[in-house]
Amino acid sequence: MPDFDSAFRALADPTRRRIIELVAHRGMTAGDIASHFRTTRPAVSQHLTVLRNAELLSERREGRTRIYQANPKTVDEVVQHLQSFWSGRLQVLKRQAEREERQQRDRQ
Amino acid sequence: MPDFDSAFRALADPTRRRIIELVAHRGMTAGDIASHFRTTRPAVSQHLTVLRNAELLSERREGRTRIYQANPKTVDEVVQHLQSFWSGRLQVLKRQAEREERQQRDRQ
DNA sequence: ACGACTTGTAAGCTTTGGCTTACATAAGCG
């Protein structure tokens, strides 16, 4: 079970979100990931630490490189948690909002 | 279309996430919301501003009160965006991870 | 053992973020 607090905090940074997208499909080495950004390599390394602590990425060592890959289970749980905010009322409220929007449009 | 950056940043704070849960079902006045927290009312008011700017809440004025309610459309879009990180590979990777976990368990 | 390569960590700086107190604004009520 992930810590939602650290997960949401990790997702707050745009660089970290881009990192997750990068390694969603396949694993990549730390240096390879860093090369996709303008910031320095240590900065990216720190982002990787944050993402790993949030269990959004998994790390495996291979020779002298470290390979990072997204941890789909955690992201999935974050999505589930976000959806549970609405506890099934999402659809209801959405329809309600659309209805109100329609009424407002029709009034004009 | 919401600004994902401000939305994710808004969700990074635990108090703000609790606020969203509070007003997911029904609208509540600013003071009513603030009474659910230990922090001062102005602090909560600032959180409400952040959430409104991220379009996660909608505000309507009623007399001398302001009523806040979650904006399901934006939350929904954030969820969609998170899921799109995986572009359909979520299930694949999840099964893969579970398979690896099983293998690792069986090895012990 | 040595040198190059890959990566993480420490220290320090600057910006951002959240909190508090004090003040401003605006609506309702007598």
Place this chain on the structure above:
DNA sequence: CGCTTATGTAAGCCAAAGCTTACAAGTCGT
């Protein structure tokens, strides 16, 4: 018109976060 109620805004403070440079720690090849 004052007075109260409901709320937002401004100023200032402190902690957290992100960046950079410098350094440490493994790993591979010769």
